[in-house]
Every structure is written in C-alpha cells, then in structure tokens.
Amino acid sequence: MPKPRSGRLRLAASARDAFVFPLSFSLLNLPVELIADCFAFLQPRDVLSCRLTCSTLHRIVRTNARLQLALQLAFHQLVPSHPPSVLPAAILHALVQDRESRWRDLRWRDVQNHPMPNAGAIYEFVGGIYCNARGGQDERRVNGAITFYQLPDSDQPNRTGVRAWTLLVPDLVILDFSVDPAQDLAVFVALSDKQSAGRYQIHFRTLSTNSPHPLARQAVLDCAFQPGQHTLESSTTFRILIHGQILLLLVKDVLHSHVTFLSLTNWHTGPDACYTFPPHTPIEDVVFLSPHEFLVVVPSGAFDVYAFPDPSPTSPPTLLRRFELPRLKSGHRYWYATATANPAPGARVYDASASAPTSYYDNTPASANLTRDPPPTKAGRAPRGVKPPAFASRPDDGLVAVALGTLSPAPENHMSCYVVFVRTSLLLARARSPAAAGVATRGRARESAADGVPAGRRARWREWGPGCARWFRDRLSSDWQHAVHGFRTAERVLPDDPALRPLLRGRPPPPVHPVRHCIRVRDFNPCLLRADSPSSSASSYGMTEDGEWVFADGRAPSRVVRAPSRIRARESETFAEDVVSSLPYREAVSEEALAVSDIMMDDARILCLRRGTEGRLVSFDVLTF
Numbered sequence: 001m002p003k004p005r006s007g008r009l010r011l012a013a014s015a016r017d018a019f020v021f022p023l024s025f026s027l028l029n030l031p032v033e034l035i036a037d038c039f040a041f042l043q044p045r046d047v048l049s050c051r052l053t054c055s056t057l058h059r060i061v062r063t064n065a066r067l068q069l070a071l072q073l074a075f076h077q078l079v080p081s082h083p084p085s086v087l088p089a090a091i092l093h094a095l096v097q098d099r100e101s102r103w104r105d106l107r108w109r110d111v112q113n114h115p116m117p118n119a120g121a122i123y124e125f126v127g128g129i130y131c132n133a134r135g136g137q138d139e140r141r142v143n144g145a146i147t148f149y150q151l152p153d154s155d156q157p158n159r160t161g162v163r164a165w166t167l168l169v170p171d172l173v174i175l176d177f178s179v180d181p182a183q184d185l186a187v188f189v190a191l192s193d194k195q196s197a198g199r200y201q202i203h204f205r206t207l208s209t210n211s212p213h214p215l216a217r218q219a220v221l222d223c224a225f226q227p228g229q230h231t232l233e234s235s236t237t238f239r240i241l242i243h244g245q246i247l248l249l250l251v252k253d254v255l256h257s258h259v260t261f262l263s264l265t266n267w268h269t270g271p272d273a274c275y276t277f278p279p280h281t282p283i284e285d286v287v288f289l290s291p292h293e294f295l296v297v298v299p300s301g302a303f304d305v306y307a308f309p310d311p312s313p314t315s316p317p318t319l320l321r322r323f324e325l326p327r328l329k330s331g332h333r334y335w336y337a338t339a340t341a342n343p344a345p346g347a348r349v350y351d352a353s354a355s356a357p358t359s360y361y362d363n364t365p366a367s368a369n370l371t372r373d374p375p376p377t378k379a380g381r382a383p384r385g386v387k388p389p390a391f392a393s394r395p396d397d398g399l400v401a402v403a404l405g406t407l408s409p410a411p412e413n414h415m416s417c418y419v420v421f422v423r424t425s426l427l428l429a430r431a432r433s434p435a436a437a438g439v440a441t442r443g444r445a446r447e448s449a450a451d452g453v454p455a456g457r458r459a460r461w462r463e464w465g466p467g468c469a470r471w472f473r474d475r476l477s478s479d480w481q482h483a484v485h486g487f488r489t490a491e492r493v494l495p496d497d498p499a500l501r502p503l504l505r506g507r508p509p510p511p512v513h514p515v516r517h518c519i520r521v522r523d524f525n526p527c528l529l530r531a532d533s534p535s536s537s538a539s540s541y542g543m544t545e546d547g548e549w550v551f552a553d554g555r556a557p558s559r560v561v562r563a564p565s566r567i568r569a570r571e572s573e574t575f576a577e578d579v580v581s582s583l584p585y586r587e588a589v590s591e592e593a594l595a596v597s598d599i600m601m602d603d604a605r606i607l608c609l610r611r612g613t614e615g616r617l618v619s620f621d622v623l624t625f
Contacts, residue, residue, distance in 0.1 A: 028054075028056055028057075032060055032064075035057075035060055036060060036064045036066060036067060039060075039061065039064075039067055040066055040067065040070065044070055044071050044074035044075075045074075047061060047067060047070070047071060048061075048071070065088070065089040065090040065093055066089040068089075068093050069089045069090075069092050069093040069096065072093055072096045072097065072100075073096060073391060074527075075527045075528075076096065076100050076525065076527070076528075077393060077394050077397065077398075077486060077487055077525050077527065078096065078391045078392065078393060078394060078603075079391060079392065079393075079394045079395070080390065080391050081389055081390060081391060081392060085390040085391075087390065092390055092391070095154070095390060096391065098154075099154055099604065099625050102625040103488070103521070103523070103625050104523075104555075104558075104586075104588070105554065105555040105556055105558075105588070106519070106521060106555075106556035106588045106589075106590050107554065107555070107556075107625075108606070108623040108624060108625055109154055109624050109625060110152070110622075110623075110624045111621055111622070111623055111624075112152060112161065112162060112621065112622045112624070113619060113620070113621050113622075114149065114162045114164075114619060114620055114622070115618065115619045116132060116147075116617050116618060116619055116620065117618075118134050119132050119134060119616060119617035119618070120132055120133045120134035120142065120617075122142055122174075122176060122177065124177065124178055124179055125482045125600045125602070125607065126178070126179050126180065126181060127179075127180075127181035127182060127602075128150065128151050128153060128181075128389070128602060128604070128605070129148055129149065129150055129151070129179065129181055130148070130149045130151060130600070130607060130620070131146055131147070131148050131149075131177070131179055132146070132147050132149075132617070133145070133146040133147075133174065133177065134147075141173050141174065141175060142169065142172075142173070142174035142175070142177070144168075144169070144170070145166045145167065145168050145169065146166065146167045146169060146174075146177065146186075147164060147165070147166045148164065148165050148166070148167070148179075148207070149162050149163070149164045150162065150163040150164070151605055151607070151622050151624075152605075152622060152624050153389060153604050153605070153624070154604055154605075154624050154625055162622065167186070167207075167210045168210070169188070169210070172188060172190040172191075172203065173190055173191040174188045174189065174190045175189050175190060175191065175200070175233075175236075175238060176188075176189045176237075176238035176240060177189065177240065178240035178241070178242055179207060179242075180242045181207060183215075183242075183244075184206050184207050184208050184213075185204065185205075185206070185207065185213055185242065186204075186205045186206065186207050186210075187202065187203070187204060187205075187240055187242060187247065187267075188202070188203040188205065189201075189202055189203075189223070189238050189240065189249070190203060192222070192223075196222055197222070198222045198223050198224060198225065199223070199225065199227060200222075200223040200225060200251070201220055201221065201222055201223060202220070202221045202222075202223055202247075202249065203219065203220050204216035204219050204220075204221075204267055205219070215267075215268050216267055216268065216270075217267075217268060217269055217270035218270045218271060221265070221267075221270075221271055221274075222271075223249065223251065223261070223263075224261065224263070224276055225251040225261040226261070226279060227253065227259065228253055228256050228258070228259040230255075230256065231253045231255075231256060231259055232253075232255075235253050235254050235255040235256075236251065236252070236253055236254075237251070237252055237254055238250065238251055239251075239285060239286060241286065241287065241288055241294075241344065242344070243288050243291060243344050244291065245266050245267060245268045245269075246264065246265070246266060246267075246291075246311070247263075247264075247265045247266075247267045248262070248263075248264055248286055248288065248294060249261075249262070249263050249265070250262050250283060250285070250286050252283065257282060257299055258280045258282070259280070260277075260279075260280065260281055260282070260283045261276070261277075261279070262276070262277040262281065262283055262286060262296075263275065263276045263277070264276075264308060264311045264317065265311055266310060266311050272312070272313075273310065273311050273312055274311055274312075274313065275308070275311045275312060275313060275315060275316060275317070276313075282298055282299045282300070283296055283297070283298070283299075284297040284298065284299050284336065284337045284338070284339075285297040285337060285338045285339045286339070287339040287340060287341050287400060288341065288344050288345050289305065289341070289345050289400070289424055289427070289428055290345050290396070290424075290428060292307055292308055292309075293305060293306065293307050293308070293320070293428065293431070294306055294308070294317075295339060295400065295427075297337045297338070297339050297402065298322075299334065299337070300334065301324065301325040301326075301328070301333075301334040301337075302322050302323060302324045302325060303322070303323040303325075303339075303402075303427075304319055304321075304322050304323075304453075305319075305320045305321050305322075305323070305427070305428070305431040306318060306319055306320065307320055319453065319457060320431040320432060320457070321430065321431040321457050321458075321459055322453050322457055322458050322459070323427070323430075323431075323459050323461075323464050323465075324458060324459065324460050324461055325404075325420075325461055325465075326461045326465070326575050326576075326577055326579045327461075327575070327576040327577050328406060328574060328575060328576055329572075329573070329574060329575065329576045330576075331408065331409030332406055332407065332408055332409065332574055333406065333407055334404060334405070334406055334407075335404075335405045335406060335407040335415065336404065336405050337402060337403070337404040337405075338402070338403050338404075338479070338480065338481070339400055339401070339402045340400070340401050340480055340481050340482070340484060341398060341399065341400045341401070341424065341484070342398075342482060342484060342485045342486075342602070343392065343393060343395065343398075343485070343486070343602075344395075345395060345396065345397075345398060345424050389603065389604060391603075392603050393485060393486030393487070393603055394486070396424075396425065397423070397424055397425040397487075398423075398424050398485075398486045398487055399421050399422065399423060399424065399484050399486070399487055399489065399524055400421070400422045400424055400427070400484075401419060401420075401421055401480045401483070401484040401489065402419065402420045402421075402422065403417070403418075403419045403474060403479070403480045404417075404418055404419075404420065405417045405418070406418075406574050408573065408574070414573075416473075416573075416574050417473070417474040417475070418471060418472065418473055418474050419471075419472050419474040419480060420469050420470070420471050420472075420581075421469060421470050421472075421484070421489065421522075421524060421583065421585075422468055422469045422583075423468055423469070423524065423583060426467065426468040427464075427468055430459065430464050430468070461577070461579070462577065462578075462580070465579075465580070465581060466564065466580045466581055466582050467582060467583070468583065469581045469583055470524070470565065470581045470582070470583035470584075470585060471565060471567065471579055471581040472565075479598070482600035482601065482607075483599050483600060483601055484601075485601050485602045485603060486603065487523055487524045487525040487526075488521060488522065488523050488524075488525075488601065489521070489522045489524075489601075490519060490520070490521050490522075490599050490600075490601040490606055491519075491520050491599060492517035492518070492519060492520075492596050492598075492599050493517060493518050493519075493520050493589065494517055494518070495516075495517075495518055495593055502549050516593040516594060516595055516596075517593060517594065517596050518589050518590050518591070518592070518593050518594075519589070519590045519594065519596070519599070519606065519608075520587060520588070520589045520590075521587065521588050521589075521606075522585045522586070522587045523585060523586045523587070524583060524584070524585045525586075526584075528586060529560060529562065529584045529585070529586060546560065546561065546562050546563050547559055547560075547561050547563060555588075556588040556589060556590050556591060557588065557589055557591065558586060558587065558588035558589075559586070559587060560584070560585075560586045561584060561585055561586075561587070562582075562584040563582075564580050564581065564582035565580070565581055565582070566578055566579065566580050567579040594608055594621065595608070595610055595621075596608035596609065596610065596621070597609055597610055597611040598611075604624065604625055605622055605623060605624050605625060606622075606623040606625075607620055607621075607622060607623075608620060608621040608622075608623065
C-alpha cells in the first residue's frame with residue numbers, strides 16, 4: 001500500500017490541482033512591462049529578430065525606451081558605464097542620438113579655450129582628463145608638479161568650464177607617467193633613489209591624494225632595465241600601459257634598437273607577479289588587445305600577438321600569431337612604428353570600486369572656467385565633481401592605429417610615412433583561429449625561420465591585411481597616440497590638401513595658414529556603414545556612389561568609402577607587393593579651419609592643442625559633442 005502523504009505534500013498537491021494553466025499560453029499574454037524586461041536580457045541582435053515576428057512585439061520594442069537605448073548603444077558601438085547612470089532611459093536615448101548625430105555632421109556643441117602657462121613636454125589624456133607635467137630646464141624630467149584638467153562633457157550640461165588641480169611631486173624626478181582615473185591610479189617612472197641598484201623605479205600612487213595606492217602590494221617597484229654601454233637618458237623612451245591589475249612597461253633606447261626592456265606585472269600582487277622578456281628582444285611598441293592579449297610591433301615589419309596568463313617569472317606569454325606587413329623592395333626597410341588603441345581594449349569604462357575615494361566622484365558644483373594656472377590644491381587632492389560618462393566606447397572592439405615609416409637605401413634615405421588602422425576583433429579572431437596556421441603554411445616551408453617564429457604561426461599581409469585594415473599615406477599630421485578612440489580617428493589637414501579639392505566645388509583654395517587646419521574625422525563603425533541599415537550614411541543622405549562627397553546644409557562634407565584601396569608595387573618605389581586594404585569607413589571634414597597644432601580625442605570631445613612660436617604648448621580648445 002502507498003504511504004500516506006505528509007501534510008506538506010497534500011497541500012502542495014491540492015495547490016497544483018487548483019491551478020488551472022491556460023490551454024493556449026503565449027508570450028503575448030504577459031504584461032507589456034514584463035515582456036520588455038525579458039527582452040532586456042537578450043542580445044541586441046536577438047531583440048531585432050524578435051521585433052520581426054509580429055506587430056505586437058514590433059510595437060513593444062519600438063516604444064520601450066529601455067530597449068531603444070540598448071539598440072542605439074549597440075548600433076553606435078557603445079556601452080553604459082559602471083555603475084549605470086541614474087538618468088532615465090528616455091533621456092539617455094536622446095543624449096546618444098544627439099551626440100552621435102553631432103559626430104556624424106561635425107557639429108560640436110561648444111568650444112572652450114583654456115591657457116596652459118608653463119606647460120611641459122610630458123602629457124597624458126585618459127578618461128576625459130588631460131594631464132601635463134612641467135619641470136625645470138630639462139623638459140624630459142618632471143621635478144615639480146603635474147597639472148590635471150578635467151574637460152567639459154556634453155553628458156553633464158550643468159557643468160561648464162575646465163576644472164584643474166595640481167599634484168606636487170617634489171620628492172621624485174619623474175621621466176614619464178600614466179593615469180587611470182577609474183582606479184584613482186597614477187603610475188610614475190622616476191629616477192631611482194640611492195638605495196636602489198637599478199636606474200629607474202615605478203611608483204603607484206593615488207590621483208586624489210598623491211599617496212601610495214592602497215591596492216598596490218608594494219608601492220615602489222624596481223625596474224630591471226639594463227642600459228647599454230652608450231645609452232643616454234635623452235635617448236631612452238618609456239611606454240606605460242595600465243589594464244586593471246596588469247601593467248605593461250616598455251623601456252627602449254631609440255638610438256640602439258637592441259637595448260629594450262618589456263615587463264608584464266600584476267601591480268596588485270607585487271614584484272613576484274612579474275614576467276620580463278629576454279633582453280635584446282627587438283620591440284618597437286606594444287599595445288593591449290584584450291585583458292589577456294597584447295600586440296608587439298617588431299622592427300622587421302610585423303605584429304606579434306601574445307596571450308598571457310597571470311604574470312609570473314615562470315609563465316611567459318604565448319605567441320599566437322605573427323602578422324607580417326607588406327614586403328619592401330630590396331634595400332628598403334621599416335624604420336619606425338608606433339601602435340595605439342584607446343580606450344584600452346577590454347578595460348571597463350568605469351568602476352566605482354572601493355579603491356576610489358567617494359569624495360572623488362561627489363556632486364559638488366564645478367568651478368568656473370579657469371583663466372590662470374591654478375594653485376596646488378590642499379595635500380594635492382583632486383577637486384570634487386569628477387563624474388563618469390553615461391556611456392562610452394565598447395571595450396571589446398575598436399581600432400589599433402599603427403603609424404610607421406619606411407626608409408630607402410643610402411645615400412637618398414628617403415622616408416615615406418603611413419598609418420594603418422586595424423580592427424581589433426578581426427585581428428584577434430585570426431590570431432586565435434587554429435585554421436589560420438594552415439593558411440599561413442600553404443606553399444611555404446614548415447621550418448622555423450631564423451627569428452624562431454614557426455612558419456605555421458606566420459600570416460602574410462595578403463592573407464590577413466586586406467579584410468582587417470585600411471592603409472593611408474600619412475603627412476605626419478598626428479602622432480596618433482591619442483587621435484584614435486573606439487572606431488573613430490581624428491587628424492588635422494590643411495585646407496589646400498589635394499585630397500580635399502572636391503570640397504572646394506570650383507572655389508579657389510583658401511590662403512594657407514601655418515597654424516589653421518581643418519579637422520578630418522573617420523568612422524570605421526561597421527554598423528554605421530552597413531548598406532542595408534536604416535541609419536546608415538547612405539540612407540541618411542540619399543544613395544550616393546562609393547567615395548562621392550555629399551554636401552548638405554548644417555553638415556560637414558562627408559563620404560563613405562567601401563571600395564578597396566591599392567598601392568601598386570609596379571608604381572611604388574617602396575613596396576614589393578600590392579598593398580590592398582578594404583576596411584570600410586566614413587569620413588567628414590570640417591569646413592571651418594581651427595588653430596591647432598596637435599589633436600587628441602575621446603568619445604565626447606576633440607582636444608585641439610596650440611603651440612607658440614617656440615614650439616611650446618600655450619593653450620588648448622575643447623570641442624564638445
């Protein structure tokens with residue numbers, strides 16, 4: 001006989017029998033708010049698919065502000081900051097649409113000028129904060145103060161002007177530095193004290209108080225760089241990259257390419273969590289591609305992509321793939337190369353962690369536009385009111401800008417300059433793909449080359465470059481260090497540039513001014529360039545031919561380029577093979593010429609730096625979108 005049910009089981013059975021489930025249940029039976037909440041957990045592509053199923057779901061997606069905001073952010077390759085903004089979704093949606101339309105038309109909302117008396121030669125631009133360091137007679141050293149400028153943001157219309165504060169560093173002779181406002185972190189590379197055996201030390205301090213950072217196991221680390229016999233301090237350069245807990249430090253002698261030092265350190269853990277590349281490893285530059293991958297530019301004309309675990313002396317990074325640049329003709333060589341990507345790929349936009357003091361992000365009203373260099377704040381503390389953006393570029397995709405030069409054989413030694421924009425996700429997909437090894441070895445010997453890189457890990461330019469990159473001639477209009485952000489690039493161009501002659505529309509070119517330049521912005525956002533997209537450039541302006549300039553009132557002249565560009569080997573003095581690149585882009589050029597010597601940019605603004613007659617920085621203009 002079956003056992004009698006307990007009281008709890010009898011209650012559960014009676015409740016089950018009393019519940020009448022509808023015979024024909026549908027998702028549409030749920031309340032609209034609940035359907036929208038369910039859709040909020042889907043990927044934007046899946047939301048668009050659901051929208052196509054019926055008119056009811058189409059109406060829900062079209063009228064729900066939260067879903068529309070998510071679709072707009074995905075379309076423009078943006079993500080919300082952490083923590084999310086407290087503004088309603090409808091207001092954020094309007095902010096996204098307004099800001100992106102201003103970028104498309106190059107209609108900046110406001111221009112603010114700020115002087116920089118006694119500006120130095122060492123600078124940084126991260127998270128809407130421009131940093132400039134000045135020292136004594138030697139501009140390569142910082143032995144005094146670092147001034148930080150919090151730039152205005154269109155997401156905070158109630159705050160106007162440029163806020164500034166100064167950190168005093170009389171105890172250090174700083175040679176270079178970098179900052180991460182999201183972690184309240186400043187990293188200084190300084191000359192060592194007398195007790196250290198090395199030449200340089202790395203200091204981890206807070207931006208807000210200039211005190212040792214609380215998350216650093218050891219606030220000062222020795223740098224194991226070993227200078228060459230003829231290495232001078234004036235020829236030594238530094239590259240400091242911060243990615244969460246990971247610090248990449250490159251030190252090299254620009255006059256002696258074999259003198260290099262590259263270390264990978266977990267600065268939370270300390271000196272025991274550090275891997276140093278073997279000395280004399282040929283390295284031109286380095287840049288993060290993801291939280292666990294980085295790219296090394298090789299002087300011979302290639303990119304090496306490495307993956308790394310948690311850094312340790314016994315766990316070297318793994319070479320995933322070597323991507324070769326186009327082959328050069330006999331006697332020519334790659335002379336220099338620099339790489340940059342902003343924001344750091346894979347990094348979170350903002351994280352209000354416990355390491356960041358709450359006073360650094362409070363609601364104190366901003367000060368008015370400063371007209372003179374501000375005095376140092378009490379104890380070097382940053383002024384209050386620094387706010388995270390409501391949204392920023394997605395961290396898992398974007399562009400890597402590689403500026404490079406080639407040199408012809410002696411005695412001419414003619415230099416040609418180029419800039420190559422590479423899409424990060426496409427490069428990583430090829431680096432991670434096992435199938436790429438088979439493609440790279442087709443028709444080639446499988447033995448390792450003299451440099452130790454197996455043929456199976458090599459990819460020639462024609463195998464990877466045309467679909468991943470776009471190649472341009474460069475007139476040294478930018479150092480590109482901070483002129484690429486997300487999928488956008490910015491540079492200054494002269495109004496009489498031959499490439500811009502169609503913009504004159506029959507008018508005579510304006511007189512050339514040595515300082516005033518137009519601004520050219522290129523956008524490589526693949527969603528923006530999709531031909532069948534309802535918000536694509538072609539549908540916004542009417543269907544146009546590829547590469548044809550479009551003119552409209554209130555909008556900067558623009559064009560969309562999808563056709564591949566080609567540098568033919570038989571017509572080139574430099575390349576031994578055709579250089580084909582086809583990454584599509586949209587570009588717009590301002591009709592207004594501005595006084596600008598250098599350009600920097602991020603999601604919300606363009607920073608136009610001005611230099612005086614002696615070549616020193618004197619002021620900057622902030623173009624806010």
